[in-house]
Amino acid sequence: MRWRRVGWLFVLPALAVYAVFVLRPLALTAQYSLYRWDGVGPSTWVGLANYREVLTDPDLYGAIGHALVLVVFFTGLPVPLGLLAAAVIRRTATRPVRAVLLLPQAVPLVAAGIAWSLLLSSTGAVNRLLDVVGLGGAARAWFGDSSTALAAVGVVGAWVLLGLCTTLLLVGAERIDPALYEAARLDGAGPWAEFRAVTLPGVRRELWVCVAVTAIAALASFDIVYVTTRGGPGDATSVPGFEVFSLAFAQREVGLASALAVVLVVPALAAVAPALRWSR
Amino acid sequence: MTTGRWERAAGRVVLLVLVFVTLVPFADLFVTALHPPGTYPPGLTWPRDPHWSNFATAFRSAEVAEVLASSGLIALGVVPLTLALAAPAGYALGHLRFTGHRAVFGLFAVGLVLPLEAVVTPLYHQMRDLGLLDTRSGLVVALVAVHLPFAVFWLRAHFAGVPPELTDSARLDGAGPWQVFRLVHLPLARPATSSLAVLLLVWTWNHFLLAIVLVDDPVRRTAAGALGAFQGRWGTDVPLLCAGALSLITPLLAVLALLYRRHR
Numbered sequence: 001m002r003w004r005r006v007g008w009l010f011v012l013p014a015l016a017v018y019a020v021f022v023l024r025p026l027a028l029t030a031q032y033s034l035y036r037w038d039g040v041g042p043s044t045w046v047g048l049a050n051y052r053e054v055l056t057d058p059d060l061y062g063a064i065g066h067a068l069v070l071v072v073f074f075t076g077l078p079v080p081l082g083l084l085a086a087a088v089i090r091r092t093a094t095r096p097v098r099a100v101l102l103l104p105q106a107v108p109l110v111a112a113g114i115a116w117s118l119l120l121s122s123t124g125a126v127n128r129l130l131d132v133v134g135l136g137g138a139a140r141a142w143f144g145d146s147s148t149a150l151a152a153v154g155v156v157g158a159w160v161l162l163g164l165c166t167t168l169l170l171v172g173a174e175r176i177d178p179a180l181y182e183a184a185r186l187d188g189a190g191p192w193a194e195f196r197a198v199t200l201p202g203v204r205r206e207l208w209v210c211v212a213v214t215a216i217a218a219l220a221s222f223d224i225v226y227v228t229t230r231g232g233p234g235d236a237t238s239v240p241g242f243e244v245f246s247l248a249f250a251q252r253e254v255g256l257a258s259a260l261a262v263v264l265v266v267p268a269l270a271a272v273a274p275a276l277r278w279s280r
Numbered sequence: 281m282t283t284g285r286w287e288r289a290a291g292r293v294v295l296l297v298l299v300f301v302t303l304v305p306f307a308d309l310f311v312t313a314l315h316p317p318g319t320y321p322p323g324l325t326w327p328r329d330p331h332w333s334n335f336a337t338a339f340r341s342a343e344v345a346e347v348l349a350s351s352g353l354i355a356l357g358v359v360p361l362t363l364a365l366a367a368p369a370g371y372a373l374g375h376l377r378f379t380g381h382r383a384v385f386g387l388f389a390v391g392l393v394l395p396l397e398a399v400v401t402p403l404y405h406q407m408r409d410l411g412l413l414d415t416r417s418g419l420v421v422a423l424v425a426v427h428l429p430f431a432v433f434w435l436r437a438h439f440a441g442v443p444p445e446l447t448d449s450a451r452l453d454g455a456g457p458w459q460v461f462r463l464v465h466l467p468l469a470r471p472a473t474s475s476l477a478v479l480l481l482v483w484t485w486n487h488f489l490l491a492i493v494l495v496d497d498p499v500r501r502t503a504a505g506a507l508g509a510f511q512g513r514w515g516t517d518v519p520l521l522c523a524g525a526l527s528l529i530t531p532l533l534a535v536l537a538l539l540y541r542r543h544r
Contacts, residue, residue, distance in 0.1 A: 006457045007378025014369035014428055015384060021403065021425030022391050028402035039405070085294050092291035099540060100299050103306070106536055107529045108486040108504030114511060114525050115305035118312055118323060118518070125308055125323030163302055191287060212393070220395030223488045223504075227511055241489075244397040249493065254401055261398040268393045 026265075032258035039254045050259035060260060063238045066150055067219050067264075070239065073154025074161055074218035079210045082165030087199050089166075090173050098170070101163035109160065113227035116156045117143060143228050146236035153237050156224050161217065165210045172206035173199055216268050240264045313338075313522035320518060331519065338523035341514065346499040347506040348531055350416065351485050354502055357420035358484045359477050362431050365424065367473060370435025371461055375442060385436070391429030396489050399426075404493055412494075419494050419501070423484055431476055438472035439465065478539060485532045503528045 033050055037043035054060045089097075104112060119125050120142035127139035142152040176198060184194045222241035225231060231238040231246070240260055247257035308323060314330040315321035317337065338344070373381050373388075403422060404413070412418030442465060450460045484502060491505025498509035507528045514521050 004376070004378050007372040007376035007381065010368040010372035010376065010457075010461070011381075011384055014365040014432060015387070017365060017421070017425050018388065018391060018428045021406070021422055022394070022399055022428075023387065025399035025402035025406060026390075026394065028405075029398050032402065039401075085298055088287075088294045089291045089298070092288065092295055097295060097299060100302055103302055103533075106482055106486075106533060108488060108507060110488055110504050110507045110511065111309075111525045111529050112305065114507075114521060115309045118308045118522070119305060121323065123320065123322045125304070128323055159301070159305070162298075166298065191284070216393055216395065220397060222397065226488075227508065241395065241397045244400070245489075245493075248401040249404075257401060261395070261401070264395050265398045268395055269390065 029258045029261050032254055033262050035255045037254045038252040039248070040252075043255070046255065050255045051263070053256060054259050054263055059235055059238065060243065060256075062235060063240050063243045063260075064263065066237060067221070067239050067241075069150055070154050070157060070218040070221055071215050073151070074157040074221070075211055075214040077154075077158040078161040078165045078214060079207070082162055082169050082210065083200075083203070083207065085162075085166045086169035086173050086203070087195050090170065090199075093170060098167060101166055104160045104163050109223035110227045112156055112160050113224045116152070116159070117228050120152050120155075144233060146233045149229055149233060149236045153221075153224055153228060156228065157218065157221065160224075161214050165214065168206045168210055169203050172203035176202035219264060219268060309522045309526055313519055313526055315519040317520050318517050334519050334523040335527060338514075338520050339527050341520070342506065342510045342524040342527065343499050344524070344527045347501070347503055347528060350500055350506070351503045351532075354416055354420055354423070355481050355484045357416070358423045358427065359480045361420070361424045362427050362480055363473055363477060366428055366431035366435050366476075367466065367469065368461065369428075369432045370437075371439045371465060373432065374436035374439030375444075375447070375465070376457070385432075388429045388432045391426070392433055394429075396426060400489060400493055403490070407494055414494075414496050414500065416495070416500055419491060422490050422494060423487060426490070427480055427483060431480065434476050434479075435469065435472060438469055442468065478536070482532065482536070503532070 032043075034045065034047060035043040036046045036050070054064075093101075121127075122139070122141040122144070126142070127136075130136055130139050140148065142148045180198045180202070181194065184198050189197060220241050221239050222245065225237055225239050225242045226245075229237040231242050240263070244257045244261050244264070247253045247260065304324075311324060311326055312321055313334055314332065315327045315334075316329075316331055317334055321327065372378060373385050407413045407418045407422070410418070412421065446464055446468075447460055450464050455463065486504045487502050488504040488508060491501040492508055495501045495505065498506040501509070507525055510524050510528075511521060514524065
């Protein structure tokens, strides 16, 4: 039937651009990962040696560990806080307030990194506040101290994503039939019971979107690290995104960079299955 | 509906805290930008003698005018091209549901979650071979490609919700597939395409990784990419860096504010 086949003509242009500039590079990354290559000269087949190095070199598997710590910050903070906020401000959030909440999404992560480098510097607002409340002893250059630098990067990510999660969950909470809240109230439900029985099930879809988006942002994080710490001090904040970039373009270890990138893709692809399920 | 007084009060407090936390980093950027150039000002303090001239200096040294023009040109390529490719694709996947549409959608779904680090190195070599390295056109093509999965996903969701009767009645009138799409479905998709256009504009303007990898010259990058280079060069002059950062982010915020006001 003509109408059934004509669909292919409609997707073909988009599919072609996507195949040439995303799928082909993705396949090439998988191929590069099996070679030792400096990016210009001849390459030598090394099999799985690059993967072995990713999993045994402390600098490289350390970076993967850091990415997992960032998931705790990027997902573990904004999603529960956003859920709480959305439940509480459901009736009070006006349009201008919502615009403000989305502000971090409208500026480059680089700018967010610069602003937070100020706040968390040794003479920054955070340390001054600590001083005022008598915790001046804890003050430090948060990005410069190897015991706090990764957490500082995590806080920037959490700040960027909190408004997004709150907004998405607010949209979800607004779609809930108000009659459900009425019924819960008539049954004598307090705010907590109401949240558990009505709000939480009502926003389940948005909740999963938030978890997927924030977790991928953590695994693929690059911009914030690039602008605040460049992986330092030492390698306290090295993350796979930054390692791939510096291995491929500064250290000319394209094969190793590609193996690390492939390892990074696996957990991200695990998120595809649920995405396909929601789309039905 | 009954809402407890306490619940309302709690809502106000949470709202206030959220707005405060969101705005403090911007406030710090702003007051720091007003301190004398070359100093390390303490956080969140209003300077005794505000140096408004920092903005003029930063505007020149960050080549803000050129960068804004560059970001505008790139967005002018990325947004219409992405829409032109994604709209028919979303229509085919959501509405025509041709044989094999699930497999095609699966391919796009991969791109929806793909960390860009997984494509950036081969993409660099590919652009070099095509002679598109250090050009805005190369960056535009790359950005179109990486934004296509989301755009297709978004528009597919819209077209999937359109009642099939619309197509059926147009077909009875003798319209072909392309005419039905152009004359019936595309005009109805206006809200979905315009909100997508805004998202694409924001993402293009603020895109960093591909901008710094594919384009060496900061004045031919996106605003975010240029800000990265500016930070590398002026990172030690904190007030100037802040003034530059603000000059590069406010134009987009102004555009968004305009769109927001028109869209009541």
